[in-house]
Amino acid sequence: MSDEGGICPNCGLPIDLCVCETIAQEEARITVTVERRKWGRLTTVVEGFDKTIDLGDLATKLKGKLACGGAAKHGHVELQGDHRGTITAVLAKLGFPEEMVQVDWSFTGRKRR
Numbered sequence: 001m002s003d004e005g006g007i008c009p010n011c012g013l014p015i016d017l018c019v020c021e022t023i024a025q026e027e028a029r030i031t032v033t034v035e036r037r038k039w040g041r042l043t044t045v046v047e048g049f050d051k052t053i054d055l056g057d058l059a060t061k062l063k064g065k066l067a068c069g070g071a072a073k074h075g076h077v078e079l080q081g082d083h084r085g086t087i088t089a090v091l092a093k094l095g096f097p098e099e100m101v102q103v104d105w106s107f108t109g110r111k112r113r
């Protein structure tokens with residue numbers, strides 16, 4: 001987006017015609033959802049990371065920055081508590097652009113409707 005008028009290094013098309021960025025965004029979509037677990041504990045689930053990402057390492061960094069417990073599990077990261085308000089900025093610092101991150105705000109932590 002920044003170098004308008006250029007040629008895409010990926011597909012060789014003018015940036016105007018190139019859809020690589022759109023495709024990449026659709027593929028690389030990190031979703032953040034909150035679930036209620038045992039004993040009413042809220043857990044933030046972050047998923048959609050590329051398979052090349054070291055989730056154990058990422059979980060450690062997220063836990064440190066958010067000062068919470070958590071773990072990497074089967075292709076996603078779980079963090080104790082509701083971190084939807086801060087996780088986008090934290091992920092951005094770790095190299096995941098905000099536009100890649102989709103936060104699901106539908107869960108309010110209240111009783112089911």
Ligand SMILES: [Zn+2]
Nearest residue numbers: 008011018020
């Ligand atoms: Zn392209």
